[in-house]
Amino acid sequence: MSVRKCKDRHNKSQTRWVCDCRWPNGERFRKVMANRNLAKQLDHRIIGAVVNGTWKDLRRELKHGIRSQQTVAAYCDHYLEVYAKVRTRSWKNTLTRLKHMKRILGRFQMGDVKALDVDRYIARRQKEGVKDATINRELTTLKHMFRQALRDEVLTSNPIAQVEKLKELREERPRVPRSYLDRICKHLPWPVKQIVLFIYETGCRPSEALALKRTYADLKRQTAVFNMRKAGDNALVALSSLAVEAIEQVPELPGCPYVFWNPKTQTRYERISETFDRARRKAGLPQVQMKDFRHEVGRVIAESGQPLHVAKTQLGHSSIRITEEFYATYSPEFAVSRARDVLESRDEPCGKSGRHMGGKESASEVSTEGDKTGSSKLLNFQEFKERERGGGRIRTAE
Incomplete structure (x- = not known):
């Protein structure tokens, strides 16, 4: 019994693990596995079957795939x-x-x-x-x-391990100004309107807003704790004044611990996506989705110059890579305006010394000094030629 490493015949840079052995009747068995652990598991199964005397059943199973008949x-x-x-x-x-x-x-x-x-x-x-x-x-x-x-030992190898994913064309999510939110809220009933406003202000997921309890919302400090985060841990997030106002507009229901409750069922909402979809179509904004509110919060935090960890904490991401790659991005208009400001400011003097940003000398000063240096070198060279013609000798430093 042996487990060894070999290179793929079609891709030399890829490594495969092979379980290579012989059955008690002398027949050779060789199986390529996806990784070393699977190859060792198969090797241990073969050793156990040989010891117990059930190696014929295992050989038939591995040869014909009896255990993989499950649909x-x-x-x-x-x-x-x-x-x-x-x-x-x-x-x-x-x-x-x-x-x-x-x-x-x-x-x-x-x-x-x-x-x-x-x-x-x-x-x-x-x-x-x-x-x-x-x-x-x-x-x-x-x-x-x-x-x-x-x-689960239903399969002995993974036939789809080499299937590659499709290349995704990342779409730039549209900006959602407050005017769009006001148009959508005109067609939303109470208290779904307050829920959508709360999501827009905090950037939380709809499930987190619907599961928020009053004991976890501190309106005086303008903070809230979401204990239903996708990452699996609790998170302390900031509440704006409009988010606090949205919570205050929903009165507390006796016997219901949730902030936002359904007047019909007297308990929390399960989902509000259908109501939001009808409202955005009536407002003439079918391209706006509820997940765009999270992207809007990430962009606002990024464009304000705050660190990425601020957006990561507010949005509840498990990795800062997700925040940086998908949410805390600069809009093209913002990037162009900042680049324009930098290009315009490079010709403006800063300070009494007349130098530019970063304490560097201006291009005109550098060129002027270069002209002076170049002219002095030119005069010295002409003087040298005149003295050489007149037979004089000039002592130069080595």
Whole structure:
């Protein structure tokens, strides 16, 4: 029994791990695995089967794939119940992605799925008008599900490990000025109007605003604690005066701990996306989405000159890379205006010395000094030539 490393035949820079052994009858078994741990696990299974005398069943299983006869639809249900609902907070998003996988790939058996089938899945989703970013998230879930199948020993190898994601065309989210918010709020009922205003002022997620409790909101200090963050930890965020006003406009309901409550159900809202979509269409702003409020807060903080950690804390990101790459970005208009200010100010003197920004000399001063130096050198050279013609000697420093 041995586990060794080898290079991929088609890609020399990529390393593969091989489980290479011989069965008791002398037949050789060789299997390429995705990583070293999987190769060692398979090697231990073979050793245990040889010791227990069940190596013939294991050989038949590895050769014909008996354990991989489970369909994709059945394993999707198993993956949702055993992994997604237990270990992820956003398992409802995973449920939506699994529905599309079951619809297209559900009839396949886990051992029969190949990279070509995944490529056809991508092509079909593109024909349905789905964006590349959404397809990439579905591919991430599909790959993780197959890795989980490897751990569960449903598969002996991952056939879709080499499938590459699509290149996403990053779209610049539109700015949402306060005039747009006022037009949308005219078509929103109470207290959904206050919820949308609170989201616009704080940049929080809709689920965080709906789950906010009154005990976690300190209106005097203008702070709030969100304990339902996507990152999984509590976060202290700042509240503007308009956000505090939005909370004060919703009276406290006895027996309901939440800040924003539904008058019909006497409890918190589950979601307000449908109401917001109707309001934005009536206002003539179908391009504005609720997630644009978060981007607007990130841009405002970035353009004010604050550190990225300020935007990261306010928006509740687990990594500052997400804040820097997607949220705390400068608008093209802001970047152009700042560049124009810098270009205009370089010709204006700063201070009594008449020098420019950074204490550097102006171009005119440098050129003037250069002309003086150059003219002195030219005079010395002419004097040298005249003395040389007259037979005089000039002693030069070595």
